[in-house]
Structures are given as structure tokens and as C-alpha cells.
Amino acid sequence: MKVFGVTGWKNAGKTGLMERLVTEITARGYTVSTVKHAHHGFDVDVPGTDSFRHRAAGASEVLVSSPKRVALMTELRGADEPQLPDLLARLAPADLVLIEGFKGAPHPKIEAFRAEAGHSLIAPGDPTIRAVASDVPLELDRPVLDLDDTVAIADFVLAEVGL
Template sequence: MRIYGVVGWKNAGKTGLMERLVTEITGRGHTVSTVKHAHHRFDVDHEGKDSYRHRVAGATEVLLASRNRFALMHELRDEDEPPLETLLAKLAPVDLVLVEGYKRDTHPKVEAHRNTTGNPLIAPTDPTVRAVASDVTLTLDRPVFDLDDTGAIADFILSEVGL
């Protein structure tokens, strides 16, 4: 499975870049799935709904399905957070999986960087960051793209993964 990450600190533009990359790469005829790491608790379910009631009652997994989509919710309960490779194994085959977050994992990544956040770059100390997408000009030992140049960033990622 080909995977490529988008990392960066909070408000660096990761989600917007991910959204644009998915649109760009699928527009070129490739299939794409995404994985998003959340550092906080989240819920895709709503209190009072049947699926919520199943989970609260103790179900380990609840699969909610309609004619348009399905969602599988797995409660970790007393389990540790699964590693990225375990989660990737749950995905159906596609041409490319784009991963938002998981900056400490070893897959190749592009770093989203906005100067206004005041955060330092991850790239200088992380060889898995193969390029930076920034809103300011930077001089680095790897490619630097304009954060809004989605086509060039997509070209780079697709070349890196052999698509």
C-alpha cells in the first residue's frame, strides 16, 4: 500500500492541504483514502441514537450502514491506541492513502507550515519529512513548495510513491 503523510503543527494548514490533495489526485484518476489522527477524544455517534446505545451497552464494534455509506466504530475500552499499520490494514485497497498526523511514524511526509503560527519547522530534524509546503520562502535541504501550489505538491507525492 502506498502511503504519504501530511504533518505540521496546529493551524499549519494540514487539513486544507489534505482536502486539496484528495481533490487533485482523485481528479487525476487515482483512488485515495485518508487517515486522520486526532489528539483529542472524538465521537462520530450521537447520544440517544441506536448505534450510540449499542456502544454504551458494551458492544466492542458497531457497524452503522445505509445505502450511501457505512461506518465501523470500534471501542478501545482498555486497549491501547492501535498503531498506524494496524489501522491501514483495515482499509480497502486504493492507489494512495494520505495520512494526516502521525508525525512520529516512519512513512514519508510533506510538512505544512504557516509562518504566522510561530512554530518551528519539523523538517530540519526529521528525515521522513521529504518536502515542505509553506506560505513563506524557505531555504532547506529538501524541496519547498508554496502551500497553495497543490498541483506541484501532488506531482511530488505521486512521483515519490511511483504513481
């Protein structure tokens, strides 16, 4: 399984870039899965549904299946957050897994950068960042791509992972 990440600070355009890359790369015939890291608590379940009630009652895992989708929710209940390799092992085979976040993990990444967000670049101190997708010109020791040029960014990612 090929893995490539999109990283950057808050409001840098990571999620929009992920969305555009998934659309572009799947349109080229590849299967793409995604992993998103959240730094906060989140809920994908709706209070009052049967699956929510199962989790609230204390279930460690709740799997919901329908003719349209399958969802597995795992409650950590105080256990450590799983490491990225453990999460990747849970995924069905795909041509490419795009990872949003997980700044400190060792997989190759592209940094999304928006000047107006007011953050410094991560790339200069991180060799896992292979390129920067930016809304302004930058002078770096690695490729700088236009943040809005999804085709060029997809070409770069696919070349980097050998697809």
C-alpha cells in the same frame, strides 16, 4: 498500497492541504483513502442514535451500513491505541492513502508550514519529511513548495510514491 503523510503543527494548514490533495488526486483518476490522527477524544456518532446506544451499552465494535456508506466504530475501552500499520490493514485497497498526523511514524511526509502559526519547522530534525509546503520562502536541504500550489504538491506526492 502507497502511503504518504501530511504533518505539521497545529494551525499549519494540514487539513486544508489534505482536502485539496484528495480533490486533486482523485480528479486524476486515483482512488484515495485517508487516515487522520487525533490527539484528543472525539465522537463520530450522534447521541440518541441506535449505533450510539449500542456503543454506550458496551459493544466493542459497531458497524453501521446503509445504501450510501458503511462506518465501523471501535471502542478501545482502555486498550492501547492501534499502531498505524494495524489501521492501514483495516482499509480497503486504494491507489494512495494520505495520512494526516502520525508525526513519529516512519512513512514519507510533507510538512505543512504557516509562518503566522508561530511554530518551528519539524523538517530539519526528521528525515521522513521529504518536502515542506510553506506560505513563506525557506532555505532547506529538501524541496520547499508553495502551500497554495496544490497541483505542484500533488505532482510531488505522486512522484514520491511512484504513481
